[in-house]
């Protein structure tokens with residue numbers, strides 16, 4: 052695949068557009084879970100105004116009263132064009148896609164297609180906490196193959212876990228997070244090809260959550276799982292939701308590789324009733340016309356990663372932080388601070404900064420916190436100041 056350079060942002064940095072008092076008027080989870088004196092740098096919502104094409108698409112729909120049920124394949128077509136232009140991947144076939152309400156409900160439906168009650172689902176912690184909750188609620192057995200100390204996939208651990216998962220000849224699936232939340236790790240083509248080879252050897256089906264795929268830094272290749280040799284029987288979930296901050300406008304896409312088309316065809320028709328038509332319009336507009344906005348965001352996130360690294364080095368040098376290649380999340384190793392297992396509680400109580408507690412991310416999460424960088428440099432600066440004060 053050929054790497055496509057990002058466009059030089061012609062748009063202003065969206066992370067600098069909104070003042071805190073305006074953000075505090077928002078009524079979503081990020082802004083309404085903690086008291087007003089707490090700086091919220093936790094749940095994956097971004098402090099940005101929406102991309103203009105998204106606002107236009109939704110406003111036009113409101114003016115027209117175009118608020119019925121979704122129809123057609125425009126979202127999938129927009130994603131296919133985006134995948135070709137952005138990642139050099141021409142293999143996303145619109146006829147092998149299905150709209151689903153959101154990525155996590157899509158994950159559940161894909162896991163239902165390839166596993167049954169009591170079968171194993173492999174996860175690679177530390178990983179997005181709802182992986183544990185959703186898989187647990189669907190009566191599947193969770194098997195953990197933790198990331199290595201370099202925060203990359205540990206292929207040895209994965210092989211061992213695949214072996215255990217299929218013991219007795221049972222079906223099993225691997226819920227791959229790509230790029231990986233919370234570490235921001237971008238899996239390489241080599242790693243993903245090795246995953247596909249292991250999956251093939253043990254008969255494990257791969258379901259890839261690729262929601263963070265648009266949020267990869269310039270110069271680093273995002274490799275869609277379905278594009279690697281051996282990935283043909285994989286299933287992927289993609290969405291404009293994280294890249295363009297559209298979680299409240301429900302819509303995502305399930306994508307099947309050529310050898311998984313028959314599985315996706317078994318998806319119950321009623322699943323397609325879940326996504327919102329307005330959500331589909333918004334996501335389609337983002338993918339079709341939102342690239343300049345996305346590139347401006349990515350440039351701003353890059354600045355924020357550098358800013359955070361500098362601030363931590365000055366004020367909290369005991370915290371381990373490796374700026375990641377994807378997502379807007381920073382995974383902070385606080386083990387050297389000598390705090391209890393959940394340092395997030397200390398930063399919240401003493402510092403009035405809300406972060407995600409690493410313990411929620413499973414094995415490897417103890418002593419860590421996840422910080423959301425999708426905010427202004429001023430908020431990041433104030434958050435680190437408060438965190439340092441909490442430790443003083």
Ligand SMILES: Cc1ncc(COP(=O)(O)O)c(C=O)c1O
Nearest residue numbers: 095153154155179232260262292
């Ligand atoms: C890896 C991952 N998957 C899924 C989601 C949630 O996506 P959705 O709201 O479309 O279910 C998130 C949200 O942060 C995420 O980080």
